[in-house]
Amino acid sequence: MSGAVHSPAAGEPTLIERFGWRGAVEPGIARVVSSHGDYYRIVCNESPEPLLARKKKSAFARMKVASPDGIRAVKRAGEHPDAPVRPVTGDFVRFRHNDRGDSLILEVLPRFSVFERRDPTARRSSQTLAVNYDTLFVMMSLNEDFSVPRLERYLALAEGAGGETVVVLTKTDLARDEADVRVAELRKAADGRAEVIAISALTGDGMDGVARYARPGRTIALVGSSGVGKSTLLNALAGEELSATQEIQEWSGKGRHTTTVRELSMLPSGAMVIDTPGVREIGIVGEEECGLAKGECSHRYRK
Ligand SMILES: Nc1nc2c(ncn2[C@@H]2O[C@H](COP(=O)(O)OP(=O)(O)OP(=O)(O)O)[C@@H](O)[C@H]2O)c(=O)[nH]1
Ligand SMILES: [Mg+2]
The missing domain is CATH 3.40.50.300 (P-loop containing nucleotide triphosphate hydrolases)
Known part of the structure; x- marks a missing residue:
């Protein structure tokens, strides 16, 4: 994947970091700022403006989360067993960038609250x-x-x-x-x-x-x-x-x-x-x- 288009001055936070991301800065990480049916508006380092993304349907049926026994398949996302599987506003997600159309949300990243x-x-x-x-x-x-x-x-x-x-x-x-x-x-x-x-x-x-x-x-x-x-x-x-x-x-x-x-x-x-x-x-x-x-x-x- 090509590098991020958003390149702040040295020492300045990138866009996704300004939007609260505290993990390693890699391509393909976004934050959901609103959801509209099957569409999500996301912010990411790949674009200075919010993008539209869809979710990959199969990605949310069964998700893998870390557990004390290692990685196991569970029905729902995140640490909370009752959490819905679909992304919601505020979620950090892994996504596939498409600069000619809708990007695709692949995975909801673990929620800290x-x-x-x-x-x-x-x-x-x-x-x-x-x-x-x-x-x-x-x-x-x-x-x-x-x-x-x-x-x-x-x-x-x-x-x-x-x-x-x-x-x-x-x-x-x-x-x-x-x-x-x-x-x-x-x-x-x-x-x-x-x-x-x-x-x-x-x-x-x-x-x-x-x-x-x-x-x-x-x-x-x-x-x-x-x-x-x-x-x-x-x-x-x-x-x-x-x-x-x-x-x-x-x-x-x-x-x-x-x-x-x-x-x-x-x-x-x-x-x-x-x-x-x-x-x-x-x-x-x-x-x-x-x-x-x-x-x-x-x-x-x-x-
Ligand atoms: N007098 C007074 N009115 C307020 C104050 N804060 C909000 N209002 C009024 O209360 C009404 C409802 O405010 P909103 O901000 O729309 O309420 P909300 O919690 O966003 O409502 P929902 O979006 O329906 O969940 C509006 O008419 C506001 O002008 C306040 O501090 N004093
Ligand atoms: Mg309101």
């Missing part, structure tokens, strides 16, 4: 919400979305998922008198497990606290119910409208979802943010669940 929603009834398979993040922002708004049990479920799922967890409480400007009490309750629930930061994207309150995590080459994943302000936070960190927020798409009749595709964005600071579609409930038996991207959504609004 995986946040997934589990269905303990196993009626639905687990759903991978974010992978390869350094910091998971578990987001909850201080008004109607507020729920200590839900926060505890998120924290339980985040434990052992890799990466650090930060609880981001949004819309302090709307919470008024209840804000302090609610923040204190959530701080107690998260005690010792995660830092808790209360913010308002509207007034800028607390934004320094979250911006500290936006470091070059690091990935922040945003998770939380629809409407808590994930895309609003992304836009505030980016200083521009990278992701549509609720008002703009409200007319579309798509129910409560505004973000429908998981997307990885590069911020001016050099940090990356994975914005995810809101989840209604998380990992709990019998509660109403809300699906995610088109084709995955089981929400009643979309039926």
Whole structure:
């Protein structure tokens, strides 16, 4: 394979390294920045612009992962036995570059963090919400979305998922008198497990606290119910409208979802943010669940 077209100055990170790759820099490594059905947008050293790639179908049926007994064939990708076999936004992949058409994703590389929603009834398979993040922002708004049990479920799922967890409480400007009490309750629930930061994207309150995590080459994943302000936070960190927020798409009749595709964005600071579609409930038996991207959504609004 020919060398990379992206050649930074000596000592400067290559494109894939700027996108968080920490392994040996070789040709044929890419990061998935968004997925659209069978197509993926990937970034790699082979092209200064993102490329379109398809996945090689057979490559994901059975994958080899390292185990204490050596290499063995397992049904699913990565260290997490429940992880889906298809690549998702944030994945590092091995791919075959094609400069005259679609490139081909050959293999999902091991994930260093995986946040997934589990269905303990196993009626639905687990759903991978974010992978390869350094910091998971578990987001909850201080008004109607507020729920200590839900926060505890998120924290339980985040434990052992890799990466650090930060609880981001949004819309302090709307919470008024209840804000302090609610923040204190959530701080107690998260005690010792995660830092808790209360913010308002509207007034800028607390934004320094979250911006500290936006470091070059690091990935922040945003998770939380629809409407808590994930895309609003992304836009505030980016200083521009990278992701549509609720008002703009409200007319579309798509129910409560505004973000429908998981997307990885590069911020001016050099940090990356994975914005995810809101989840209604998380990992709990019998509660109403809300699906995610088109084709995955089981929400009643979309039926
Ligand atoms: N007052 C106030 N409104 C906010 C704040 N942050 C977000 N909002 C509003 O909350 C609504 C929902 O915000 P979004 O950023 O679209 O929410 P989301 O979490 O991305 O939602 P989904 O994409 O559906 O998962 C929008 O109307 C935002 O303007 C805040 O700090 N204060
Ligand atoms: Mg959104």
